[in-house]
Amino acid sequence: MTPEELRIAQEDISVHGARVGDFVRLGDTQLVIRVEGDDRQFGSELQMGFGKSARDGMGLKSVTTAESCDLVITNALLIDAIQGIKVTSIGIRNGRISAIGRAGNPDTMDDIDVVVGSGTVLIPGEGLIVTAGGIDTHVHALSPRVCDAALSSGVTTIIAQEFGPFWGVGVSSEWALKHGHEMFSAWPLNVGILGRASASTTSPLEEALAGGVCGFKIHEDTSAHPRTIDTALTFADQHDVAVALHTDGLNEMQDVIGTLSAIDGRAVHAFHVEGCGGGHAPDVLRLAGRENILASSTNPTLAYGINAADEHVAMIISAHGMNSDLPSDVALAKQRVRNATMAAENRLHDLGVIPVTSSDALGMGRADDTWRKTFAMASMFADQAVLDGSVAASQVATSNERVLRHIAKITTNPALVHGLSHEVGSVQVGLMADLVLWKYADFASKPNMVIKFGIPAWGVSGDPGATVNDAQPLVIGPQFGAYGVTAADLGVQFTNSSAALTLSRRKCVPVKNTRTVRSSHMVRHGVLGEVQVSPSGETVTFNGQPITSQPISQATLTRRFLI
Amino acid sequence: MxxxxxxxxxxxxxxxxxxxxxxxxxxxxxxxxxxxxxxxxxxxxxxxxxxxxxxxxxxxxxxxxxxxxxxxxxxxxxxxxxxxxxxxxxxxxxxxxxxxxxSEDEYAGQVIRLENFQSSSTAKISKVRVKNESNIAISVTSHMHFLEINPKLKFNRELAYGMRANIPSGTHVDFPPNQIIEVELIPIQGDRILIGFAGIVDGALDAPGMREKAMQRIIEFGYLTGEPS
Structure with a gap:
């Protein structure tokens, strides 16, 4: 381009953001996406402000919000595992996405999908990326502040296993669960609570079901033996709830094949399938790549780094009630830490074998790091693909498929695994308007705004006494949607269809289709195959081929953005 | 403290x-x-x-x-x-x-554009010469119905029925006092229904008799019209 053309381009990008055909670097990653589509009409874009087109009779139609929408996010760069990557506008009505496409006034503009009324409020999305809110299916809510951390990272749905600094890994008391559901109403978050299914009879599970759990947790620390696995899955099949499994790292009663045999082809969510977070040593990773095992990773092993192994021994001891003065405890912890399985786990993500990422917040993972680590991992492969020449440079330049695969891990796929996809997980008409806006530069590292059920509920705000809303120090925290009784209304409690539970304020929504979900349903994943881990834990193969990745010394989305 | x-x-x-x-x-x-x-x-x-x-x-x-x-x-x-x-x-x-x-070659969130966009619109463009006969500056934006702009702008309003300025969305044309500015106009799109503005049309542009009614109102309300000099 000539200098003059370049000036025109910069001015246009500054006003309208990226357009179709443009390339956008996500944060400081090596992921450069190409904008696949643009729902705007060039020259007739809906623009907000003084002297702009979003005015009555021009871009706004003088009708009620019922005939248009309550809120519109205009012309943002949508990245969605199902919809793809395009510039579009999103209309929201009564908390749900009501329309997606070109926004404006059909009286004066061609092919309008999102009718914007004279009473509609607007969030200009130019220069911003919009995604579905993140879903974190592995949260130890040991501190209420974990909710703040989750929201501050762009997570809008969590599956919690406790609500207090007690050893829960599932809560079963109906009385306590009632309080748990009520407490979470303080945050503009969707929350599901897991009951404990480390039990050899169904009575504790029945109690938890009545208490409104959305699923169950089997944990080795409270027993992941064949009888408990079978009890939980039989019960879950009867009641359509998900089961999350942290397998037996001791191989005390069965090895990984024994666990598979107890599972017996039924759907189960295998937590931290690499094994550092717990599970059959050294080969729990063999659970990945199977149709009925919905495998996930927790975030400390993602974007496999040079310090990953070193941080884990102390983390395991601290998180699992062990004692570093006991040599046998230290030995057990060390068994769980293997470079080879971490290196392989990361590659299995890139191949589309492991479909879900999560945090393991406060229980060996970071509540506010899942977006960051998921995309740092994606970037690592974009980078390593160039280094080892395994992908043509032109494919690397447009990382669209890789980006969409990785966003599925934190949005659509966890929703499917836990039976939430009738409400959340994608940007689609009818779903809850749980949306995250990110500046291009800060994508996956720090959200600009979190919209929960159609209301700005969390995000960046500045000096409260200033003349403008962006005066330093800018901090990420609650927006209006996090206050008053509204916080309760903006989220739902994911429960089950058997519980007759009524909360003071918050709505309960049963999960569904948790028992028929399979790996092949996972969006942009579903690659199946045989994972093998050598008895020493030093080599991993996938369908007979050695599989690994190089540890990175510098993770993207991190050093440039965190103080 | x-x-x-x-x-x-x-x-x-x-x-x-x-x-x-x-x-x-x-x-x-x-x-x-x-x-x-x-x-x-x-x-x-x-x-x-x-x-x-x-x-x-x-x-x-x-x-x-x-x-x-x-x-x-x-x-x-x-x-x-x-x-x-x-x-x-x-x-x-x-x-x-x-x-x-x-400026740097590689940075977070950068947008790389290989070529600038050209409007592919095939809309019929007409031109009008507009003179601001008031003593203050007047600005007209992209999506304003050009017929109904400030009565003190003198131009052939017959040419502006159902039209808007052919400028990028969200920008405007400035009309300094006593100057003649040439403006390109394009037809208003969509269903071509104009509600509000100055109340000159307040309905479907292409409804029978609407143009005549609107032009009559222009005269009645004292809008300046005709070629400026």
Missing amino acids: DLTPSEQDRLLLFTAGQLAQTRLTRGLKLNKPEAIALISNAVVEAARAGATHSQAIEAGQSSIKHSDLMPGIAPLLTGIAIEAVFDDGRRLVVINFPQSEI
Whole structure:
């Protein structure tokens, strides 16, 4: 381009953001996406402000919000595992996405999908990326502040296993669960609570079901033996709830094949399938790549780094009630830490074998790091693909498929695994308007705004006494949607269809289709195959081929953005 | 101290700024939050020391050099807003750096455009010459029904029925007093229904008799029309 053309381009990008055909670097990653589509009409874009087109009779139609929408996010760069990557506008009505496409006034503009009324409020999305809110299916809510951390990272749905600094890994008391559901109403978050299914009879599970759990947790620390696995899955099949499994790292009663045999082809969510977070040593990773095992990773092993192994021994001891003065405890912890399985786990993500990422917040993972680590991992492969020449440079330049695969891990796929996809997980008409806006530069590292059920509920705000809303120090925290009784209304409690539970304020929504979900349903994943881990834990193969990745010394989305 | 929320925020800025300064002194390159804190703090402290508004901007800009920053950070340092306490009260300061000082080949969130867009519109374009016969400046935006613009703009309004200015969305044409400006017009799109504006049409543009009715109102309401001279 000539200098003059370049000036025109910069001015246009500054006003309208990226357009179709443009390339956008996500944060400081090596992921450069190409904008696949643009729902705007060039020259007739809906623009907000003084002297702009979003005015009555021009871009706004003088009708009620019922005939248009309550809120519109205009012309943002949508990245969605199902919809793809395009510039579009999103209309929201009564908390749900009501329309997606070109926004404006059909009286004066061609092919309008999102009718914007004279009473509609607007969030200009130019220069911003919009995604579905993140879903974190592995949260130890040991501190209420974990909710703040989750929201501050762009997570809008969590599956919690406790609500207090007690050893829960599932809560079963109906009385306590009632309080748990009520407490979470303080945050503009969707929350599901897991009951404990480390039990050899169904009575504790029945109690938890009545208490409104959305699923169950089997944990080795409270027993992941064949009888408990079978009890939980039989019960879950009867009641359509998900089961999350942290397998037996001791191989005390069965090895990984024994666990598979107890599972017996039924759907189960295998937590931290690499094994550092717990599970059959050294080969729990063999659970990945199977149709009925919905495998996930927790975030400390993602974007496999040079310090990953070193941080884990102390983390395991601290998180699992062990004692570093006991040599046998230290030995057990060390068994769980293997470079080879971490290196392989990361590659299995890139191949589309492991479909879900999560945090393991406060229980060996970071509540506010899942977006960051998921995309740092994606970037690592974009980078390593160039280094080892395994992908043509032109494919690397447009990382669209890789980006969409990785966003599925934190949005659509966890929703499917836990039976939430009738409400959340994608940007689609009818779903809850749980949306995250990110500046291009800060994508996956720090959200600009979190919209929960159609209301700005969390995000960046500045000096409260200033003349403008962006005066330093800018901090990420609650927006209006996090206050008053509204916080309760903006989220739902994911429960089950058997519980007759009524909360003071918050709505309960049963999960569904948790028992028929399979790996092949996972969006942009579903690659199946045989994972093998050598008895020493030093080599991993996938369908007979050695599989690994190089540890990175510098993770993207991190050093440039965190103080 | 009776610190207000704004003052407490100033302390957060100070802490972050000091942290950044310490790291810089140790020879580290600054990242995004560190750089913003350092710059903001410099502005606040300059104002405290009695600087004027423009001096405070200068203090912010000179508080950091490109070589103090990690690669790819400089282009992110735009539009940094800070409210500082000046001797004449609290004032908003916005810090920007000249493009030449912050440009880099590779940075977070960059947009790479290979060629500029050309409008592929096949809309019929007509031209009108417009004279502002008032004594104040008038501006007309992209999606305004051109027929109904300020009565003191004189032009052949017959040509403007159902038309709007052919300019990028959200921009405007300026009509300084007593000057003749030529403007390109294109037809209004969509269902071509105009509700509101000055009430000249208030219905479907292409309804039978609407054009005649509208042009009659233009005359009745005293809009200037006809070729300007």
